[in-house]
Amino acid sequence: MPGASNGRQNEARDGAVVRLDHVAKTYRIGAVAVRAVRGVSLSIAPRRFTMLIGPSGSGKTTLLNLIGCIDAPTTGTVTIAGQNVAKLSDNALSDFRARRVGFIFQNFSLIPVLTAYENVEYPLLLTGVSAQKRRQATLEMLEAVGLKDQRGQRPNELSGGQKQRVAIARALVKRPDIVLADEPTANLDSETGASVIALMRRMQTESHTTFIFASHDPHLISHADDTFTIRDGEIVASGAAA
Amino acid sequence: MIFKIAFRSIFRNTRRSMTTMLTIAIGTAATLVFGAYTVYVTYGLQTGTVDRVGHLTVYRNGYFDFGSGNPAIWGIPHYEAVLKLITTDPQLKPLIAVATPVQYLTGIASNSDNGESRTFIGTGFIPSDRDRMKHWDEYDVGGRGDDTGLRDDDSSRGIVGEGMARVLGLCGQLRLGNCPKLPTGAPSDTAAASDVANLPKQDFSDLVSRDAPATRKGPSLPRIDLLAATAGGAPNVVDLEIARADPQGVRELDDIYVGMHLNLAQQLVYGRGEHRATGIILQLHRTEDMPRVRARLAQLFKQHGLDLETRDFAEITPFYTQALNLFRSIFSFISIIIGIVVVFTVSNAMGMSVVERTDEIGTTRALGVRRSGIRSQFLVEGILLGAMGATAGVAIAFLVSYAINQQGITWTPPGQAQPVPLKLYMFGAWDMIGTIWALLIVLAAAAALLPANRAARLQIVDALRHV
Numbered sequence: 001m002p003g004a005s006n007g008r009q010n011e012a013r014d015g016a017v018v019r020l021d022h023v024a025k026t027y028r029i030g031a032v033a034v035r036a037v038r039g040v041s042l043s044i045a046p047r048r049f050t051m052l053i054g055p056s057g058s059g060k061t062t063l064l065n066l067i068g069c070i071d072a073p074t075t076g077t078v079t080i081a082g083q084n085v086a087k088l089s090d091n092a093l094s095d096f097r098a099r100r101v102g103f104i105f106q107n108f109s110l111i112p113v114l115t116a117y118e119n120v121e122y123p124l125l126l127t128g129v130s131a132q133k134r135r136q137a138t139l140e141m142l143e144a145v146g147l148k149d150q151r152g153q154r155p156n157e158l159s160g161g162q163k164q165r166v167a168i169a170r171a172l173v174k175r176p177d178i179v180l181a182d183e184p185t186a187n188l189d190s191e192t193g194a195s196v197i198a199l200m201r202r203m204q205t206e207s208h209t210t211f212i213f214a215s216h217d218p219h220l221i222s223h224a225d226d227t228f229t230i231r232d233g234e235i236v237a238s239g240a241a242a
Numbered sequence: 243m244i245f246k247i248a249f250r251s252i253f254r255n256t257r258r259s260m261t262t263m264l265t266i267a268i269g270t271a272a273t274l275v276f277g278a279y280t281v282y283v284t285y286g287l288q289t290g291t292v293d294r295v296g297h298l299t300v301y302r303n304g305y306f307d308f309g310s311g312n313p314a315i316w317g318i319p320h321y322e323a324v325l326k327l328i329t330t331d332p333q334l335k336p337l338i339a340v341a342t343p344v345q346y347l348t349g350i351a352s353n354s355d356n357g358e359s360r361t362f363i364g365t366g367f368i369p370s371d372r373d374r375m376k377h378w379d380e381y382d383v384g385g386r387g388d389d390t391g392l393r394d395d396d397s398s399r400g401i402v403g404e405g406m407a408r409v410l411g412l413c414g415q416l417r418l419g420n421c422p423k424l425p426t427g428a429p430s431d432t433a434a435a436s437d438v439a440n441l442p443k444q445d446f447s448d449l450v451s452r453d454a455p456a457t458r459k460g461p462s463l464p465r466i467d468l469l470a471a472t473a474g475g476a477p478n479v480v481d482l483e484i485a486r487a488d489p490q491g492v493r494e495l496d497d498i499y500v501g502m503h504l505n506l507a508q509q510l511v512y513g514r515g516e517h518r519a520t521g522i523i524l525q526l527h528r529t530e531d532m533p534r535v536r537a538r539l540a541q542l543f544k545q546h547g548l549d550l551e552t553r554d555f556a557e558i559t560p561f562y563t564q565a566l567n568l569f570r571s572i573f574s575f576i577s578i579i580i581g582i583v584v585v586f587t588v589s590n591a592m593g594m595s596v597v598e599r600t601d602e603i604g605t606t607r608a609l610g611v612r613r614s615g616i617r618s619q620f621l622v623e624g625i626l627l628g629a630m631g632a633t634a635g636v637a638i639a640f641l642v643s644y645a646i647n648q649q650g651i652t653w654t655p656p657g658q659a660q661p662v663p664l665k666l667y668m669f670g671a672w673d674m675i676g677t678i679w680a681l682l683i684v685l686a687a688a689a690a691l692l693p694a695n696r697a698a699r700l701q702i703v704d705a706l707r708h709v
Contacts, residue, residue, distance in 0.1 A: 070608050070702040091612050098610020105706070109605040113250035118243075125243050126610045170609075 016043035016079075017177055017210045018067050023076030025062050025233075036062040038233040039076070044212060044226070046177070049204050051221065052214040054230035060214035061182050063230065067212060068101050068180045069093050081177045098126040102171030104181035104200075104213070108163040110155040116166045117142065117151035123174045141169040144206070145199060161192035165199060172203055179204070181213035185220070197223050244615075248622040251595065252630075262591040263631040269580040270635020270682050273573075275642050277674045278666035280573045284566055285381035286655045286662060288529065290491075291555045291562045293376050296340065296523035297532050299558060300324065300539065303549045305520065306557070313346040314473040314511040317518025324548065325522055333538050337531045339378060342371035343519035345507040349470030351402075351500055353410040360409050364468065364500040366507020370394050375525050384663055390501065391485050397503035399463070399485045405497030407487035415464040416487045468500065472513050480510045489660075492561075577678075581685050584628075588689035592624055596697045603697050604705025617698040624690020628683040636679055643668040 025037040037059045044050050052060045065071035066078055069085045078085050081100055088096060102123075103109075110119045120141055124134040142148045145165040155163055164184060171179045181200065185193030201223055204211040221227055229237035252259045302309070302316050309316035318324060321343050328334055329341045345366035352359030369392035376389060392399050404421075407413055413421030463483040472478045482502055490496040508517040526535060536552050543550045556563050596603070603616055611619075643666035651664040668675070 065703050068608065070706075091614075094607070094610050094612040094615075096610075097608060103605075103608050105605065107601075109601060109706070111247065111602060111606070113247055113254060118246070122243065123609055 017046040017081055018044040019079040021077040023066060023073045023078060025066060026074045036233055040235055042228060042235060044210065046210050047208045048210055048225040049201060049223065050212045050226040051224035052228050052230055053218060055216050058230045059233040060230055064180050064182050064214050068103060069097050100177045102176040102179040104167045104171045104179065104184050106183040106186045108167050110163055110166055112155050115152050115154055116147055119166055120169045120173050123170060127174060137173055141173045145169045160188050161196060164188060164196050168200060168203060172207055175207065176209065178210040178212060183215055184213055244619055244622055248619060248626050251623055252626055258591055262587050262627055263634060265587045266584050266628060266631025266682060266686065267634035267638055269584050270632045270678060271638035271642060273577050273580050273678050274636065274639035274675060275666060276573055276576055277678060278643055278668045278671055280569045281667040281671045281674060282665050283569050283655060285667065286383050287562055287565055289379055289381060289383045291559050292378055292525060295555050295558050296375060296525040297529060298524040298536060298552050298554055300522040300550050300552050303551045306553050313520045317520055319518055321519040321522060327542060331542060334535060337526050337535055338524055339527045340371055340374050340525040342368050342523050343504060344521050344523050345504055345511060346520040347470050347507055347511050349468055351410065352467050353412065354467055356411045358410045361498060362500045363498050364502060364507060366502050366504040368394060368504050378525055380528060392503060397505040398483050400482045400500060400502035402484055402487050403490040403496035403499035404487045405493060406499055409497060410466060412464045412484060416484060418487055468510060470510050472511060478510050478513055480506055584682060584685050585689040588624055588627060588686045589692060592620055592690045592693040596620065596693045600700065600705045600708035603700055604702050607702045613698040617694045620694035620697050621687055621690050625683055625687045628686025632679045632682040636675060640668055
């Protein structure tokens with residue numbers, strides 16, 4: 001069961017891979033302060049397929065950014081894999097992301113000048129994996145997502161579904177503690193989107209990694225182990241799939 | 243991977259990258275071609291100067307600063323012994339190409355046939371030594387002037403500047419084709435010239451006997467009289483046959499120059515007294531030996547208690563340094579302008595690249611690349627752009643230099659009278675090529691630094707939101 005509360009109701013469990021305590025995030029757009037996340041506390045269990053659901057502008061992406069350590073909360077504490085990330089320097093945060101967090105973006109965000117193989121290999125270069133292990137891990141991952149034959153192609157030579165498969169392989173190749181996916185099917189047709197979700201689910205099961213993905217598509221709830229519903233920067237519901 | 247991404251990113255926007263590289267290449271080529279020209283001018287000026295005045299000249303201490311007004315009293319006594327000391331020294335001997343005495347003098351030259359006269363600055367030299375000096379060409383500049391045409395065994399002949407020949411009315415006799423005619427109604431100084439022409443007829447004790455024209459064989463040459471003060475202060479006069487007129491490059495010198503055999507100059511300055519020499523010119527095989535030779539000379543003079551000093555050609559001929567400085571400042575100016583153009587071009591290209599790749603910057607930062615990694619990425623791209631452009635520029639410069647060198651173009655460098663082949667010294671100027679190549683790469687890197695820092699400072703979430 002996921003633990004969630006707004007403000008003071010913190011039900012985070014021991015052993016949670018992600019724990020947010022009274023986290024708020026306020027942006028300034030000119031003179032206007034926008035409260036994207038309002039005192040959220042939650043905990044996410046490891047090796048689960050967790051979904052953040054909510055309409056556009058509800059704060060899902062901000063929450064994912066905070067969990068992914070690419071944004072800092074205005075107040076509150078973010079603990080990932082037992083590490084209070086607020087205490088890390090910018091370089092330490094970069095290293096932390098390089099080893100512990102995988103990202104899958106809505107618009108794929110592959111490096112356009114690199115081939116599919118090189119894109120998947122890239123995170124391993126950042127963590128100093130040896131050439132032989134890199135090659136083995138990259139090829140295994142490309143095979144797992146069904147793109148071994150397309151490994152020499154650049155992103156502009158791949159379809160949307162193939163690009164997202166490369167992105168999934170890239171996120172998983174370093175075997176991170178958590179993989180964050182922000183609207184991973186938003187730019188795909190429904191059939192391709194479904195296959196991508198199925199792939200993510202399969203990869204999560206095989207790799208025993210924690211997947212957290214944000215979506216406004218309620219049809220995807222059936223795929224999730226745990227769900228958090230967000231509205232106006234607050235978690236309004238949470239639960240485990242049947 | 244950083245180089246792979248950088249290299250491929252450069253060709254992501256081929257047109258922009260090619261334009262940037264072309265700008266760098268043209269800038270590099272322009273700087274190198276002008277640099278090669280400057281090297282050539284440097285070598286040409288040095289060769290022309292060393293041909294005339296050697297690398298080093300030994301003077302009596304103080305002559306250089308105080309003696310030019312009266313060279314006669316500043317002569318080096320027993321100069322032949324000094325010359326022998328220098329030329330037999332085991333350390334100096336292998337370094338010296340020519341060691342020769344020289345006598346400078348000033349006086350009045352007159353053509354008794356037409357009564358024209360004017361002041362002159364004369365140089366007495368040993369003709370064969372002077373001819374050997376003219377063949378010095380360490381840098382293969384080529385195109386040097388003719389030999390003096392004088393002989394060591396005939397001290398009666400000399401040469402004059404073309405300007406001097408013109409003033410003395412010798413153009414016809416010397417068959418000078420480019421002499422302007424004296425305008426009709428021009429003011430005449432016949433009376434004054436006559437006074438000078440009459441001077442040898444006066445009874446001065448130090449006057450030497452004039453060569454008798456009747457005893458000479460061969461075609462008749464124009465003659466002039468040279469009047470100068472002896473070291474003792476008495477007037478003296480000699481008769482000089484003008485073998486030919488040589489242009490001296492600088493008009494001020496051309497109008498007053500008289501070159502003659504050393505013996506004749508000494509005869510004029512010292513009369514029947516001890517013959518001295520104003521200086522001993524040393525021409526070396528290689529210019530780079532100059533400091534070594536100078537140090538050894540100082541050592542020798544000290545050891546033998548000789549009150550002598552040594553001056554190099556740059557000190558003796560300030561024009562050499564001035565002309566060189568002029569070319570160097572033009573070169574520096576052009577280099578700075580080109581450097582600024584390169585900096586702005588690369589900075590603009592990298593700035594646009596950062597904007598276009600903002601999303602990619604956000605992605606790579608999210609994947610775990612540090613800020614320094616982003617900065618390095620764009621710096622490497624700037625360096626690669628610079629390196630490729632500069633390398634292409636070097637190739638273009640070589641092609642242009644080769645093409646120009648093959649054209650057989652000639653020109654007359656400043657301070658010289660004879661035209662020389664125009665050459666661009668690219669081959670061999672490796673220091674200059676390496677320096678300019680490296681400098682442009684450094685400039686490209688510096689130009690990329692600002693956009694690279696901007697990229698590194700981007701907030702990840704802002705970068706990821708960038709469309």
